[in-house]
Amino acid sequence: MKQIDSATLNQWYVIQSCTDLTQTRPRHTRLLGSDILAERLDDGGLSVWLLSATGEQMRQLPVRECYDYVWTTMGAPEGEVFSMPEFYEEGRRMVVCGIATVQTSPGRIIENFLDMSHFPFVHIDVLGAEPETEVNNYKVNLRKDVNELWATECGFYQPKAMASATEGIEVDYQYRVANPFAAILYKTCPGRDDAMDLVGILPQPLDETNCDIHYFMLVFDDVNSDQELIQFQQGILMQDRIILENQRPRELPLERGAEITIRADAASIQYRRWIKDMGIGFGTL
Amino acid sequence: MIKLYDYILSGSCYKVRLMLNILNVEYEAVPVDFYPGLEHKKPDFLALNPLGQLPVLTDDELILRDAQSILLYLVSKYDAANTWFPEDAATRGQVAMWTAFGGDEIMAASAARLHDVLNYPFDIDQQRKSAHAAFLILDDHIAEQEIKGFDWLAGTSPTIADIACFPYVSLSEDGGISREEYPAIERWLRRVMDVPGFIDMPGVLQHWRS
Numbered sequence: 001m002k003q004i005d006s007a008t009l010n011q012w013y014v015i016q017s018c019t020d021l022t023q024t025r026p027r028h029t030r031l032l033g034s035d036i037l038a039e040r041l042d043d044g045g046l047s048v049w050l051l052s053a054t055g056e057q058m059r060q061l062p063v064r065e066c067y068d069y070v071w072t073t074m075g076a077p078e079g080e081v082f083s084m085p086e087f088y089e090e091g092r093r094m095v096v097c098g099i100a101t102v103q104t105s106p107g108r109i110i111e112n113f114l115d116m117s118h119f120p121f122v123h124i125d126v127l128g129a130e131p132e133t134e135v136n137n138y139k140v141n142l143r144k145d146v147n148e149l150w151a152t153e154c155g156f157y158q159p160k161a162m163a164s165a166t167e168g169i170e171v172d173y174q175y176r177v178a179n180p181f182a183a184i185l186y187k188t189c190p191g192r193d194d195a196m197d198l199v200g201i202l203p204q205p206l207d208e209t210n211c212d213i214h215y216f217m218l219v220f221d222d223v224n225s226d227q228e229l230i231q232f233q234q235g236i237l238m239q240d241r242i243i244l245e246n247q248r249p250r251e252l253p254l255e256r257g258a259e260i261t262i263r264a265d266a267a268s269i270q271y272r273r274w275i276k277d278m279g280i281g282f283g284t285l
Numbered sequence: 286m287i288k289l290y291d292y293i294l295s296g297s298c299y300k301v302r303l304m305l306n307i308l309n310v311e312y313e314a315v316p317v318d319f320y321p322g323l324e325h326k327k328p329d330f331l332a333l334n335p336l337g338q339l340p341v342l343t344d345d346e347l348i349l350r351d352a353q354s355i356l357l358y359l360v361s362k363y364d365a366a367n368t369w370f371p372e373d374a375a376t377r378g379q380v381a382m383w384t385a386f387g388g389d390e391i392m393a394a395s396a397a398r399l400h401d402v403l404n405y406p407f408d409i410d411q412q413r414k415s416a417h418a419a420f421l422i423l424d425d426h427i428a429e430q431e432i433k434g435f436d437w438l439a440g441t442s443p444t445i446a447d448i449a450c451f452p453y454v455s456l457s458e459d460g461g462i463s464r465e466e467y468p469a470i471e472r473w474l475r476r477v478m479d480v481p482g483f484i485d486m487p488g489v490l491q492h493w494r495s
Contacts, residue, residue, distance in 0.1 A: 017321070096321065097321070098321035099321070099403075099404065100403075101401060101402060101403070101404055212404075225316065226322075227317065227318040227322070227324070228316050230316075230318055230321075230322075231293040232293075234293060234294055234320075234487075235293045235294065235486075235487040236487070237487075238294055238402070238487035239488070241402070241459070241488075242458065242459070242488065242490070
């Protein structure tokens, strides 16, 4: 396998939810092509080990518990896990939706998440419906102070925007790519003009073309149970999974002109440019 | 009032949703956190179904498990014309046989999907091999039916056998099982999608409908 670039190594990655990592349920998984083992210790703390090909514990990796998730890294990140102040807002519910295993690169997953144009064709009668297929002229902005990519003013008509939606609404969307492989969607909260609901996807790259996607919702919702919210989001992800697994190449092409882009792909174009400038080679071509 | 203990990504629950919608029967869906909550293995649910499996359907005092049994109950109660489980003895035997096939041999495709999507510790090669063996039998059978002038797994019209087999066949690619080599199955899937009252689930590609 090719050498992993330092930009990829120096990111924090989610490897499990805090509640699912118990003393009786360690997680033996992979990160960036290496075997790792995450364990809950007697004192409630955590240890994450990098394993050799034959299963010996090689070295301990840094670990954080943040936003109900366990994070680790193979390198030495400059900062901590990105900030998500909404997690601490009173009244919001953090709903961890589980893990979906998808055979594709983390870049493809983030890019698909940023793409609104597929809604009417993939999430039929949920996140979109023909003939309302137009993607309006949204803005893409690289915030250099925090090194995050944002797409704003993304309005889209959606028949059933969230689990709590009972009728179609024009939804206001903002996308935040908080690090190369972590993205959060902010969308109109049905029935609350002053707040937005969050949907986050945190791909754990098992190797260059296989990921475990951890995903969550962080919402104001007094109507739906956790079960209802989870099923809504899992259904959407399963529809995306088919599209993702059928994309070729599985790696994300970063060379200009490798794929034909249109105006609606502005977020994707900027995303590819941003991670290329950062030196991300993992899972890309 | 009918209650369906339901999980959106379960093909077995989808069999029941599909049948209820085709028969135009009102019901209340009770979402069960199958994953990641494993709610179907907890005491409240085990009281309904000691096997710890979805779906479960309740109708007042009656509690039913097993998708195939639930299909049989629903058509017995709501299909006044008796087309979904025809009375003719030979046809009925064939319908029962292919309905059982949907709950048994075809379930290898479900296991492959659980492995690929939710990381279930199944022997994936073995499950895919078993699924392909079942698909080959199904494909041959459908082709024979077509040669005789019939579009469905048994009899002359859609039955619970078609509903029992449809979900995990149409979801097979989620589990890495390609259907390229089964042209008769592909034709049959499209016919099922055109049945009045058909609904899809995530993973069933609606735009394939003719």
